[in-house]
Amino acid sequence: MLVSAKEMMQKARAGHYAVGAFNINNLEWTKAILLTAQELQSPVILGVSEGAGKYMGGYKTIVGMVKGLIEEQNITVPVALHLDHGSYEGCYKCIEAGFSSVMFDGSKYPIDENVAKTKELVAVTGEKGMSLEAEVGGIGGEEDGVVSMGECADPDECKAIADLGITMLAAGIGNIHGKYPEGWPGLRFDVLESINAKVGEMPLVLHGGTGIPADMIKKAISLGVSKINVNTECQLSFAAATRKYIEEGKDQQGKGYDPRKLLAPGFEAIKATVKEKMELFGSVGKA
Numbered sequence: 001m002l003v004s005a006k007e008m009m010q011k012a013r014a015g016h017y018a019v020g021a022f023n024i025n026n027l028e029w030t031k032a033i034l035l036t037a038q039e040l041q042s043p044v045i046l047g048v049s050e051g052a053g054k055y056m057g058g059y060k061t062i063v064g065m066v067k068g069l070i071e072e073q074n075i076t077v078p079v080a081l082h083l084d085h086g087s088y089e090g091c092y093k094c095i096e097a098g099f100s101s102v103m104f105d106g107s108k109y110p111i112d113e114n115v116a117k118t119k120e121l122v123a124v125t126g127e128k129g130m131s132l133e134a135e136v137g138g139i140g141g142e143e144d145g146v147v148s149m150g151e152c153a154d155p156d157e158c159k160a161i162a163d164l165g166i167t168m169l170a171a172g173i174g175n176i177h178g179k180y181p182e183g184w185p186g187l188r189f190d191v192l193e194s195i196n197a198k199v200g201e202m203p204l205v206l207h208g209g210t211g212i213p214a215d216m217i218k219k220a221i222s223l224g225v226s227k228i229n230v231n232t233e234c235q236l237s238f239a240a241a242t243r244k245y246i247e248e249g250k251d252q253q254g255k256g257y258d259p260r261k262l263l264a265p266g267f268e269a270i271k272a273t274v275k276e277k278m279e280l281f282g283s284v285g286k287a
């Protein structure tokens with residue numbers, strides 16, 4: 001069922017596990033993630049970037065697809081449909097389209113403006129029963145052509161935003177989007193600890209989950225991380241499985257060119273990646 005992320009976040013925070021937020025790109029992605037969540041009885045968040053929103057034909061198209069799959073595939077676990085790194089305008093579009101959750105990424109604004117815009121969105125999403133994620137401190141790497149240098153969030157600024165009544169807070173702690181470069185020094189657990197100490201029971205969000213070693217993920221969860229975003233890892237496993245199928249010449253055998261056959265190995269690869277992450281995050285059986 002389509003729900004806001006509020007209850008699943010509070011349960012995860014209290015239960016010391018994290019809910020995976022998996023970015024979707026098309027029907028295969030969405031179906032693979034939903035079926036895996038149902039099989040494992042795990043809550044799940046479907047993340048949609050603004051770029052992926054355009055790619056899939058608009059936010060209303062996505063709401064229709066997700067609601068249809070939930071109904072026709074009998075998905076009974078809690079599912080949140082969430083705008084990832086939304087602009088101010090993008091948040092309003094998704095609220096209108098019927099998303100159940102949005103992230104307002106105001107990290108590029110001066111803190112006062114980030115606070116003002118986040119506060120306004122707390123009221124608007126609250127009225128609709130939606131969850132809201134806010135961000136403090138840019139997260140490094142490249143996402144949809146926007147390059148952020150990545151900075152550690154200031155714990156006092158985190159508290160200022162957390163106190164506005166948001167559902168969950170993304171804070172930069174040395175994490176970056178995409179593949180981690182060689183020589184990456186790791187997550188800044190000292191910063192995470194000071195943020196966690198300031199924000200009380202606020203569920204924290206870790207972006208850039210691809211390639212962070214399992215022990216760091218577990219430590220981050222123990223320090224209040226309740227939502228972990230996974231995007232690149234599903235893309236890599238989908239691409240590798242599809243490449244293998246084509247390199248083995250299977251698309252040229254029989255009706256191997258049929259998209260239902262051509263995309264099947266990638267679909268299974270996404271399922272395997274999502275399963276692995278849900279097991280690591282501890283969300284299996286928590287639906």
Ligand SMILES: [Zn+2]
Nearest residue numbers: 139207208229
């Ligand atoms: Zn992110």
